[in-house]
Amino acid sequence: MSKAYNVMAATCPSRTVLHRIGARWTVFVVNALADGPRRFTELKGHIRGITPKALTETLRSLEADGLISRHDHDENPPRVEYALTPLGRSLLIPLRAVRLWAEEHVPDIEAARSRQPVP
Amino acid sequence: MSKAYNVMAATCPSRTVLHRIGARWTVFVVNALADGPRRFTELKGHIRGITPKALTETLRSLEADGLISRHDHDENPPRVEYALTPLGRSLLIPLRAVRLWAEEHVPDIEAARSRQPVP
DNA sequence: CGGTATCCCGTCCGATACTG
């Protein structure tokens, strides 16, 4: 049952899924929600360098894909909390593997890059 | 030793690593090399929809990062083989997890997307 | 606080054609 989709096919929808995962900020946002719900400004503060525009777009995309949920408490002052859905939490596992790999192998890759001739 | 890098820091070099992983064709090329060395045209045929330009760029980038190696046999007609380096093979593990997740959860995500109002 | 609204620029990437 797990082989119903094959990413190598040109028309396979799993490509759009991979595209979303590969988007600039997805990994950061999903990871930032790993420990529980967070508010907009919390996320913005935690993910250094992200602009409100990028954060909004990322949150909306992830919500559209059912990976996170948005809960507006409808208070004043406003309070909105974002949280991973069960689907989003399941993504956390492979994403953590990728993140750890990245953090682990930065030196190797930087070494390889520095071996390049600088044009 | 594994926490020397933290992707949440704005200046963290692991972000460039993630960026490379997230690039349009990286996942496909790395996965296509999982079973051993392959030639340019083999890859192009296996990864449906990729243009020679995109394939070349992806291969060069991966080579620059030390993830794949390029072996020109210097024959006529030309024969060039690409293969994963040990570093590239280590990436295969987290990438496979991501690919499987994507293939597995396509239905969930498509369902979520179809629940969206179509503007 | 939790976002929008603009503006704008780079770069990614597809299509197509050509070459050693």
Add this chain to the structure above:
DNA sequence: CAGTATCGGACGGGATACCG
């Protein structure tokens, strides 16, 4: 076979300012 050359367009995303 294994690429390069060229063009052009879509889009992601940064900077900045503003709003309910």
